[in-house]
Amino acid sequence: MKETTASDIEHINVFILVLGSILSLVIMREFKYLFSFAVASSIMTLNFRFLKKIIEGGFLQSTVSKKNILIKLPLKFLILAGLLCVIIIYGDIDVIFFLIGLSTVFLSVVINQVIMFWGPAAKRRQKDGA
Amino acid sequence: MKKFLLVMMLLGIFVSFSFGFAMAAEEAKGLDSAVKQMVALAAGFGVAIAAFGGALGQSKAIASALDGIARNPGAAGKIVTPMIIGLAMIESLVIYSLVVSLLLIFKL
Numbered sequence: 001m002k003e004t005t006a007s008d009i010e011h012i013n014v015f016i017l018v019l020g021s022i023l024s025l026v027i028m029r030e031f032k033y034l035f036s037f038a039v040a041s042s043i044m045t046l047n048f049r050f051l052k053k054i055i056e057g058g059f060l061q062s063t064v065s066k067k068n069i070l071i072k073l074p075l076k077f078l079i080l081a082g083l084l085c086v087i088i089i090y091g092d093i094d095v096i097f098f099l100i101g102l103s104t105v106f107l108s109v110v111i112n113q114v115i116m117f118w119g120p121a122a123k124r125r126q127k128d129g130a
Numbered sequence: 131m132k133k134f135l136l137v138m139m140l141l142g143i144f145v146s147f148s149f150g151f152a153m154a155a156e157e158a159k160g161l162d163s164a165v166k167q168m169v170a171l172a173a174g175f176g177v178a179i180a181a182f183g184g185a186l187g188q189s190k191a192i193a194s195a196l197d198g199i200a201r202n203p204g205a206a207g208k209i210v211t212p213m214i215i216g217l218a219m220i221e222s223l224v225i226y227s228l229v230v231s232l233l234l235i236f237k238l
Contacts, residue, residue: 006214014135044225046136048218055214059199060206081228088232095233102225105218 004112006052012108013048017041020104024097036094039087040101043080048105050076161238169238173231180227187220 020041025034054076058068087093116122161169195213199206 003208004211004215006211009215044222047221048214051218051221052214055210055217059196059210080225084225084228085232088229089236095237099226099229102222102229105215105222109215109219 004116006048006056008112009105009108010045010049010052012111013041013045013104016104016107016111017045020101028097032092033094033097035091036097037101039091039093040098041104043083044102044104047076047080169234173234176227176234177231180224184220184224188217191216191220 017038021034021038024037025031028034050072054068054072058065058073191213195209198209
């Protein structure tokens with residue numbers, strides 16, 4: 001069976017970001033909802049991307065990179081928390097769409113697993129008896 | 131293409147700020163002081179409990195992954211990917227709690 005890679009999840013994250021932004025604009029017909037979803041989804045997508053880069057840089061090298069683990073990881077968290085604070089305090093956001101946007105990673109993991117187990121490739125493998 | 135997407139995402143985040151700077155001067159709504167105290171307490175406890183649970187979960191995930199990598203360094207690539215996904219999911223739960231607490235404090 002094909003294994004899940006972080007890049008697959010990243011691609012699905014971007015797909016959800018684009019599709020969700022279009023859907024929120026089409027359904028609600030107001031930019032406030034689009035921005036609420038798009039900002040939250042972008043934050044989670046970028047968070048996942050940076051987390052992947054930092055951890056892969058830290059653990060997958062021949063030597064453990066202290067710079068990645070001790071500086072970049074806490075810095076990423078601080079920037080994320082600061083960004084969220086600024087957006088929530090000063091931004092005109094819709095709570096529901098913002099929280100849906102924050103669920104991007106969950107949705108992409110679920111979609112990835114659904115594709116893996118019920119996608120055309122999986123059906124073909126089952127048919128071939130693999 | 132990837133750089134373009136990255137720039138567009140960051141641009142979207144900053145554009146969203148422009149909507150809300152006028153909201154900063156919004157007056158505090160007339161909640162009772164006892165209610166405000168309870169809201170502050172709830173927000174503080176909410177973030178504290180979420181951070182506690184998230185820290186426990188992440189520490190356990192990383193400890194197990196490092197244990198696995200130390201036993202079998204060849205499997206590092208296979209171990210790290212699910213660990214990243216797990217860490218991201220744990221982190222997003224803590225972020226939910228942070229968002230809800232911030233909303234309680236600043237928007238209620």
